[in-house]
Amino acid sequence: MDVSNCMRTKLVLAKPDCNYKSLLCKIAAPTPRQIYVVDEDNKLLGIVSALDVLKEIMPSYLSADLARSITDGTDFLQKQVEKVKNKLAKDIMITKFVFLHPQNQLLQADALIVEKGCNTLPVLDEQGKLLGEITRRDILLHLVDSCLKFNHDNIEMVDLAKH
């Protein structure tokens, strides 16, 4: 099966001059794992992941051990956001990324995701224009629904807050 058959086409996009606070709001929206930074023609310039957004507000000196001593973490984080608020998507995005073409096999996507340890891969056409993305979850869903044809049980989500 081709990547084009199971890729997602509803993505979160940003322009290179999108500021940090906008990126934060975009990444906080439901479902997106990464923001695609594109030019006017939707050509992919870079990717900003949730980790990249978090890294910007985390000072390089702050280890998890040292962070335990900060009693007012919210105040600390707000201050860090203020420090980086003028940073733009083009300052944060990674520009070296692996990608797939729509005609690539799903098996290739699976191999690439395992090999690179990434979660999501962009799908580009020959000109580098962004067409969609494919995630680990998409591949797993395809595996369960199409390839193996399992009769899976009804899966109930447990709300631990009510226990």
Place this chain on the structure above:
Amino acid sequence: MFWTATTIFLVAYAVIISEKIHKTKVALFGAALTMICKVLLQHEAFHDIDLGVDWNVIFLLISMMIIINIMTKTGVFQYVAIKCAKIAKGEPFRIMTIFAVITAFGSAFLDNVTTVLLLAPVTLLIADQLEINPIPYLITEALASNIGGTATLIGDPPNIMIASKAGLDFMDFICHLTPAIIIIFIIWMFVWKMLFGKRLHVRDELKKKVMSLNENEQIKDPLLLKKSLFVLIATILGFMFHGFFHYEPATVALMGAATLLLISGEEPHAILADVEWPTIFFFIGLFIIIGGIVKVGLVADMSKAMIAITNPQPDNMTVLAMVMLWFSALCSAIVDNIPFVATMNPLLIDMIHKVYNVAPGAATAEHIQHMAMMPVWWALALGACLGGNGSPIGASANVIVVGLSEKAGHKITFMQFLKYGLPVMLMTVFLSMIYIYVRYYVLKW
């Protein structure tokens, strides 16, 4: 053979200074060449006390690294730093002073780089909380680590090398260098008070943020902390009495490291992997290269030149001590003080033979530790260690602080470091000169 050894030595040192190739690679390749060209035979390189690797230095370094690697896992340094910032009640200059004291004290017993590596993140956090520029604090800590490291035998590698070559013990350093460092440190802090005392002010609500930090969260493993402190104190006591019990410092350190490794429950693989092997092999390579130039007579020629310039007498070496102090300081500000001291040690030993007119290799402790010679050893130690403050590349602690600060978004330029470091270096070396002159030539203690 003379020109082979000399070429290996000069080329190796030139490449080390240029920093084009990692110094460990250069030293090891130079050592291998020294042995393959048969300048030094393998037996001499590995087993000869005068020409080969000084295993006392190597095992002392490895053992102290093991103890420190285990101790850093406890979080005690971060605990002390946060606790002290709270004791200073968030006052910026008080914090600067206390952190300088902690760094100097820590560096006197531990590795300088480890001390600044542990304290710099806490410093950056506190500067962040106080909304002040961390650069003066970080540079102060680098300078304090180099000054503090001068105070003891185990504080800085040049001291370890000098102690091993001159047969000096831990208490010799405590009696002769610690008082000098205490005086220098106090005067330096007074100068710092005049420079920064009135300039550093923060609002009360920011001080409260420092006071709200919870230092207790830093202690990760209280049991390991107790064991580590017990072993460290026992090891320091061992150092104090190693001369009395006729143990070499490396034996004491190895006992401490092995005991802590045994009782800590830590996996030896992880602890030993964290030993700074590149530094250890740098030392091994250097010892062999230097052994080569000692054997072929280059060091003897250098010592003749030194004698011609300073005219040392068996009972008076004042000029030599003063020249040694400033020459070491200036060289150490520009190049790594380890290869410098590695070269000066055999040079001084050779010079002792000539001045006291003893056959090669026949000098005893009576000559090496002669009353007239001791100020020269102390001048070498003070110059080599304090000289490191003269530039951002003068000492490893400086390089680490500059790197950490830049990573945290506070770039320290070469000139910016020089603005703090060079005057401190000149002042501390000048004070050392007065100390040496007054103590050994006026008061004759």
